[in-house]
Amino acid sequence: MPLSPLEHDRRYGELDQVIRAYAGQPADDTPDKPSQALTAYLRQTWHTRPWALATAETQLREYARNPPGRLRLRLGEFYAIPDVGLPESDVEQWLTCLADHIKHSVETGEAPPPATPTTHWEWHVHFPELAQFLGGWFSQDMPDEFDDHDAAVDDYAAGTHPQLVARLVGELRALLALDLDEPDYALAVAELGMEVDPPAPYAPSGWLTLVSQRLE
Known part of the structure; x- marks a missing residue:
């Protein structure tokens, strides 16, 4: 059965916001440095919805640990990660990398400083x-x-x-x-x-x- 809007938001709502931040941007995060897209997400979310960061970290990590199978994706029972320009085999590691960066930001309180928006997503959110x-x-x-x-x-x-x-x-x-x-x-x-x-x-x-x- 396809996900209802409420169930989608409960399980994947903030994950979806993170992924949307990558529209038109490369998923070039590394363990040492977040991408421009993730930096934009952190900057805007710290400023407007800081409580959502913990939810994003949890949803990203849970999806990486338990990715859905192809059948369940076709049935609409899981959120389908759009193409971010990475090989399918690298997506789970990438999601974990994002979760690690967000966790570090929350635990240390390190937030990107205010700046002019740098991505299409950030312009629209701001x-x-x-x-x-x-x-x-x-x-x-x-x-x-x-x-x-x-x-x-x-x-x-x-x-x-x-x-x-x-x-x-x-x-x-x-x-x-x-x-x-x-x-x-x-x-x-x-x-x-x-x-x-x-x-x-x-x-x-x-x-x-x-x-x-x-x-x-």
Whole structure:
């Protein structure tokens, strides 16, 4: 019988979060050094959900010790680890390596320092409402759906709960406070789902400032 959503989360919910952090990233962790993906996971989870780290360590280690067989995977009775670019024979050792790094981080209290997001997953976890806004209203279809950028912003504001709009304004301010170079702001909005250029004559940071002011 396939896993119910509740059973999935109980057994594999935090394991799934760790694996999602590797989207587009190499699984190149070693016993001496965590990968960029795992470092991003640790940084964000320490900041927002530190209690989840122990759950992640337990679920990773348990899965490595008792991997499911092919039949049970086909039946949907176990969480299927997606392809992370490793030979199947190396996955269990890799999961144990991740669990060891997380255990060390929890036991020593060593957490990655605050930093600009470094992975696609981290950008979306750090700026969830901004990702929803840019990906939902400024995809490549935006010119066909709205007269201009302002119309798209107004449509978002009209159909979104005020608390979420306020959250977006806070995330815009947080992104602007990173004080990135303009090419890095262009990369940031692309990572967060924006598929069109800002309106002329604005650079990405200037347009983000304008959006923040328009939504206040």
